[in-house]
Every structure is written in structure tokens, then in C-alpha cells.
Amino acid sequence: MEDSGSYLEVDVNGQEVFFVNKRTLTSFSGKLSKLFGKSTGSRKNLKVIFHDLPGGAKGFELMARFCYNNGRAEITPTNVVVLHCVALFMEMTKEVSGSLSLIEQTKLSLKEISYWSWSELLVALKQCQSFMTVADSSGLVIKLIDSLVGRLRLVSASDESLSTSPDSSGFRYSWDTKSTESTKNCFSRTNWWFDDLVVFNIEMIEKAIKVMITQKFDNRVICRFLLNYQKSKCATATMDEKRKTTETLIDLLSTLDQCAVPCKSLFGILRVAFGLNICKSCRNKLEVMIGSQLDQAAMDSLLVPSPPGVNFLYDVNLVIRFLKYFLLGGVSWVSSTRLKKVAKMIDLYIAEVAPDPCLKPSKFIALVMALPDSARESYDEVYRSLDMYLEVHAGLSEEEQKMICSAMNYEKLSLEACEHLAQNTKFSAKSAVQALSCQQFKIKSLIKGTNHPRHHSDLSCSPSEKDNMGNDSNQIVIYAQKLDLSTENEKLKENLRGMQWRVMELEKVCRKMQNQMENVIKSKLSTTPSNPRSLPRLCS
Template sequence: MQMCCDLEVDVNGQEIFMVDKKILSSFSGKLNKLFGKSIATSKNLKVIFHDLPGGAHGFELLARFCYSNGQTEITPCNISLLHCVAHFMEMTKEISVTDNLIEQTEEFLEGITYWAWSELLVALKQCQDFVPAAISSGILQKCLDSLIARVAVSATNASPFTSSPDSSGFRFSFDTRSTESLKNSYSRTNWWFDDFASLNPTLIEKVLRAMVAHKFDHVILSRFLFYYQKSSFSNATSIEKRKITEIVVELLFLLDHSSVSCRSLFEILRVALRFNVNKCCRNRLENMIGSQLHQATLDSLLIPSPPGTDYLYDVNLILRLLKSFLSNGDCWVSSTHLRKVASLMDLYIAEVAPDPCLKPSKFVALVTALPDSSRDLHDGIYRAMDLYLEVHSKLSEEQKMKICCALNYEKLSSEALKHLGRNSKFPSRKALHALMSQHSKLKTLLGDNNILGDSPCSYSEKGIKGKEVENGEQHVLYAGKLDISMENEKLEEHLRGMQWRVTELEKVCRKLQAQMEKMMKSRLSSSSSPRSLPRMCS
């Protein structure tokens, strides 16, 4: 066959080949359709390919096949590339009935079940360079199916494995221990970790989704994802690390959340924050942590604040985690879990309270984030408030009162109440005496209804809880809810005429007065039994 070089082929901008257009057109349907009847007449033509699978190497294999009159050696090492190039160049039987490349590669793939594991892995890895073509040609799926089938068979034949995310001490870590030592510890069930971990993120995603579809143990899959992230970080750039982290989180989100330990999730959260992953990734990670926040520890919660902020710890993150925890519904937020999280939050609030940059609004948000039913005692909250007020001694009386209103004084122990009675860091005695005086006036006005009790000292028994008399001084610690009745409209008029004389409590007392007026107007009745007064603040 007479050969010439009358066709210039630019392959993906990598390399230019001078070939015989007639020879290549006799095997390629794409070129045959491109040139049409001009194959025999036109000379010095040029073709530019932008996305030929395998680039210059792929075209070279194609050219060798054509110049060898449709003969080439097909092996597991080149099958993926040959198959994709054949589909790209449309080398079908319509062009060459006996020697078309697609038919030869498909015939070779029929024996894929007999390939060695290493041969399957080589074929799959070759697909990494041209994933779209490998997907469209079908060879990627064939390699995946065969590999996953091998893993499934080995898992079935392996000894029983305890499926607990923390059972074997395998936890996500970024220390300097070699991945090989970790692999040896799990060689019986996780022997495939290192081989799959060498794949790029795109193939990792496809492998894991396929394994989830085949109902692999989610604990094993979560461990593999942590192993993959650790091993792939060694030579990765910051951008690559961010992409890897986002893919790992996305795949973890597909698994049963209980299959991933809370400690591991917090570890990956720190990495995600360090590399500034996208919002969707961060939300998914926070959702997973929130679903098992009852398993967290104080050390896990103490995450430094984002760069550019003054406060020490990322309080906003913890508030989001609490919101996620509460939004998981009754299936997660059992009374036991709720109490565990409340105990954990008491420790956390006490830890962040000494931060001089922590704003009162954030402190109150932490204290009130969980429902009141989550705590039997508020002693932990009281101790945290004591620390906070000690560090933030320059707060106004109004700010202090707003903070103290977050404390449920009914749930303080007797020891805490005694300490509070002597605690000068809480709102001033003058302010408390003024408020107590107003409540005494209410008692006098209400007369026989006896809502406030027999004397100003009996609040704790008649509705105003937590009052204590010590050293001849009275301290109003808490006021309950107001529900009064009246027969005389003069009471309302009298209350309107009251003037608050303590400037520190002016705004707070106005709020209390408005609440009382509203309730007196709406709850008129002929008789009433003793009930509790409203909180000083809400």
C-alpha cells in the first residue's frame, strides 16, 4: 500500500502528527465522514482534536493500529485507552468489518472476570485521564463492577467484623504515622484501602457510590474515606486538599451517620474549616455532627474562632451545632441525649465565659440554646455566669440583669442560692431592693388575694422563688409568672402611676410593668387562687 503524509493532525494541542489520511479514514468513521468524497482529491488537510482520549499517546496507538492493517496487541494495560479511542474515532464494523477496533476491545473485555486484581486496577486507573470518554464507552463501569465484586467476595469470606466506628481504635488523624501501619492492622477486611486510595477524587466518588449501592458495611466505607483523605494529603496542594475534603464529606453524608464516630467528624471539621470548604459541605458536616452531639467531648467543642475575630472560640459554630442537634427530631433528641448535651454545654459555657471578647448576647445565646427541661439543676450555668461577670465587670446593671434573667433560679441548689446571696458580682443590692419594694407594693395592693404570700420574705413559697434572707438583707433572685385577678379597676390605675426610682433597672422594670398591665386587663375573674409572678425579664 502506497503511503504518504497528506494529513496534519493536531492532537489536543500536545503534538502534531503527519499521517496518510486514506489509511486512517479506512478505519475511522469520524475521519471518513469528515472528508467524505474529498479523501482521494484533497491534499494537505489539517484536523484538530481537542479532547481525544489519551492525547498524543492515544493517537499514536490508533495510528499504529491503522498502519498495521487493523492488528495490535491488546492488554489490560492499554485496553481502556484503546477502547475509548476506538469509540471516539468511531472505528466500527461499518468501516472495517473484520478489523474494527471496537469489536476487538469488546471481545477482550468479555474475559474481564478472569483478570487479576492488579490488572483490573491498572485498567481502572487508566480511565482517570479520560473519565467522560470512559463513562460513555462503558469500560469504566465494567472495571468498577468487577473490582467491587472482588471486594464483596473477600468481605463475605472474611471473619466476622465488629461494626463500630470506634471499636478498633481507628480514628481519623493527621499525625505522622504511616498509612502502611494502619493498613496492616486491618489487612483482613481493609486490604483494598491502599489500592483504592491511589485513585483520583472523581473515581473515588464513583467507587464509593457503587459500594453504597451494593450495600457494603458503612463503617468500613467511612474508615476508608478517612484513610483516603489522610493518605492523599501528603503531596496535595491546598486547593487539592479542599477538593478532597469536600468529596469525603459528601460521601460520608451518604452513609448512616451513626457509622462515623463523633470524634472523627470533629477532626474532619477542623480540616474543613482550615481549608475553607464550600458552604454546602460545611452544612452537611455540621448536620452529621449535630445528629450525634451527645457523643461529643469538651475538647472537640473547643474550636478556635475564625481568623480576623477577637473571641477565642468559635461560639457561632457551637450554636449552629446545637440548632442542628435540636432539629433532628424525637428520633435523636431523646431525654437522655438532651441531658448529655446540656451537661456538655455547661462545661463549654464555663470554658468560654472568661473570654473578655465574648459578647453578652452570645453568652446568653449559649445559656438559652437548649430547652429548660434539659437541666435539672442550673448550678453549672450559675458558676459560668459568675465567671463571666467577674471578667466582664464593667457591664451595666441592665446588661447584668439581662444575663441573670437567663438563669432559672428555681433550679439552683441551696448551696448555689447561699453563694448567690453573697455574690457582689451579680446586679447591685440597691437594684434588687428596689425591685423587691415594687413587689411588696403589689402585695399590699392585692390584699386578700395573697398572691405574694404573708410577708416579703415568703416569696420562695408563694411564687417568687429563690429569695433568701441573710445578715438582715433581702435579695430577690427570681420572679415567676404573674397571673393575678382583680375586682377593682383602681389597681390598674395605681400601677400606671408607679415610678421606678432606680436608673439601672429603668428599662427592665418598664418591661415588667407592661407585662403586668397586659395580664391584668386580660385575666379578670371573680376569684383567684394564688399563682406565681412573672419573670423579671424574659
């Protein structure tokens, strides 16, 4: 029997203390050999403390059994990961009595990963989480993840063929034969593996998703998994864990095809992010993703409360940034349909924020003018919002009122809106004249059958033009009388009669507007603003 001096006290990660034969372990471990050199063991009470030994007490025990069994061990899928990482940590490269070193034996076993069951892969990856540094640096983690993702791709491909079954040759080594019924149920749902991967930490998930992206995995499925993962993890996580999970989630989603990421889900992440104080770069990525598909958003999603310290009711700055990112590629990059859809939604949003007494004119105008003029076919909703804003902000300076009025395109106002504006004391006389002039020119163009562009600041009719408008209806009547309209031309006859009636009506409207313009100019110069009028209802 060897004297006590040949024994070594080993404290493993503060979990457990082992008393082992020093000579036995040093004969296999390069780390212990270097630690004790050529010591004969005459010194007593030798002790070594490990703080980060892979696998902890269990890992050390497996390694010690290997040494005491003269370099032989039963290596299985359930213990090979621990044994391999302990062997790397303890530098077990020595071959004793013709036996391969522990590192070489575990490497040979790891070559059989393709034959492991799904559950064995999960167990192996779960073990790696507790000693990630060693497992990752050795390339073991990426090897396991590659096998896992490859298995998922194989299963996904099988979903497209009802004839494929878990017992076919392609799946013979992919599944645990003891869980056949569970496996069959897996094939019946695309997202069967979501719950299996929820057990992993966010670092492991990040590595797995990057491999999925590299292997051209379906981005829609990846997105659904990440959203499911966040929901499951954040339910019981600490604030720091939630922040880290959310930031990593945003980073990963930003690398996916944006068509695979629902805009509604992004707004859900945004609401979560508000309370977590996520880093600025992640927040910018999230806003860019939302902005790039703003046409898919709902108006209610834009009603985000202002951050602390800002008096606005809603976060108008956020919406302005969304619009900036939406137009980032230029107006030509955004289709006309998408642009108009966003414009309609933003006009509704403008109407919601207009009554906010704390909203500054500069912010309000920036919001109104964030979209190009081509995005709106009509400015009636904008006029309604401007009117509402001026109603609430009655104390604006003349300069601020001019700023508000400058946001209007009077050429795109309906006749009803122009008539209301002409009598609206909250708008200047110049605005009223511009609106009526634009309508007068449009009526004249209809009568003359022209579509010549003309700037809205120079649209008043000259006396000669006014006289010409009065003669147009007579010309149509004379032309109709000269035509020899037979029964076969009855449709043409009806069209001419309709045109004659329309011209007469347009003449009446034009004369009415001409009178209104003169009255407005006189009243604006000679009277003061009357009591505030009720808000216009233009599109009800």
C-alpha cells in the same frame, strides 16, 4: 509505492507527530472519512491535529497498528480500555475484509471483565482517568467500578469464613495468580485495598463510593477509607486540590449512616476545612453531622478559635449552631441520657468562655439558654459561670444584668449555691429572694412530704404555713410514741428517729433562710455593692 500525497501528518495531543497512510486509516475510521470526504489524495501536506485523543500517542499507535494489520489486533486487559476509547473517538465502526470493527472487538473483550485480576482492574481504571469524558460517557467507567466493588464485597464476605481461600472456585478469576503471597496477606487485614485506591483522583473515588453505597457496602469501612484517602491525598496536594477533596469527602460522608462516622473525625475535618475556605453548603453539612451526634464530642473539641474579624476568643456561634442541629428533631427526639450528657459538656464550655471580656451578653445568654431547662438537673455550674461573667463584665447595664439573671432556674440551685448567691453583690436583691424562696419551699415540701409543683416567682411561705412547719416534728414524735414498737419493728423505729432528726435540722435551716431573706432585702435597699468577692467554688 504510493505517492506522498496519500500520506497524512497527524499531531496527537501535542505529544508526537505521526506520518500515516491516509487511505489505510480512512478505510476504518469514520471520523477521518468525514474529515477528508472523497479526496483522492492529490493534495499534498495534509495535516490533522488532535487535542484530546484518548490514550495520546500510545492510543493512536495502537489504533494505527489495527488499521495496518487489516482489522486485526491483540486485545488484552491492559490495552482494551485505550483501544475502546480511541475506537469511539475515531468512530471506528467499519468492518473491512470480514473483520469486526474495532469497537465491536473491544466490546467483546470487555465482556470478560469478571475474569480479570485485581491488578488488571486497577490498571484499566487508572487509564480511564486520563480520558474520563469518553470513558465515562461510554459506560466503561461504571462497568469497571461495578466489577471492582463486587470483588471487594466478595473478599469482605470471605473474611467471615476462614475456610475460604484465594484458590477456591469463587476466587479463581478474581486474583492475579502470580501474587499468591500478596493475596494471602490481603485476607489478613480488612483495609488491604485502601492503599490500592489512593492512586485514583477524587472524581473516580466519588463514583466508586456511590456504587459502594448502592451495593450496601459496610458504611464503617467506607468512612475509614475516605478518612485515610483524605489524609494521604492532602499531604502533597495543592490548596485547590485539598479544597476539592475535602468538599467531596464531606458530601460523601453526609450520605452515610451517621453512626458509622466518628464525631472526633468530623472535628478533624472541620479543622482542615477552616484553612481551605470550603463552600458554604459543605460547611453546613459538616456542622449538621457534628451537631447530630454532639453527645459523642469532647469538650476540648468545641474550643474552636473565632474566625478572623470576630473578637470573641472562641467561636461561640459555631457551638450554638451545633446545639441547634442537635435539637433539630425536637427535645422528644433526643433521649434524656444524650441531652443530659450534652448539657454537662456545654456547662463546662460556658465556664471556659465566661471570662472572655469580648463576649457580648446576648451571645452569652444565647449559649446558656440554647438547651431546654429539662437538660440540666442542677444549675450550680451555670450560676458559677454567670458569677464569673459578671465579675469580668462589671460595666454591664441594669438591663443586661437582668438578662444574665433571667438565664437562671433558681429551683435547681443547691442550698450552698443559694446561700452564696444571697450574699453575692453582683446579683440583684430580687435574685437573692427568688433563690432563698425556692429553697425554703423545697424544705417545706420535704417536711410535709409533698411534691406539688409551684412557680419559683411565688414561693414565699405564708404565716400559717410557717406555723405548720414548726408543728411537723412534734407530730412525728407523738406518732412515734403512740406506736407499740416491738423488736420486730426495730427497723421502722430507726427510720422514725432518723425522720425526726431530719425534720429538726430542716426547721433550723428554714428559720435561718427566713432571717437571711429579711436581711438581704434590707441590705440591698440600704447599701451599695461592696468590693468584688472571690469567685464561688461550688462543686469542688
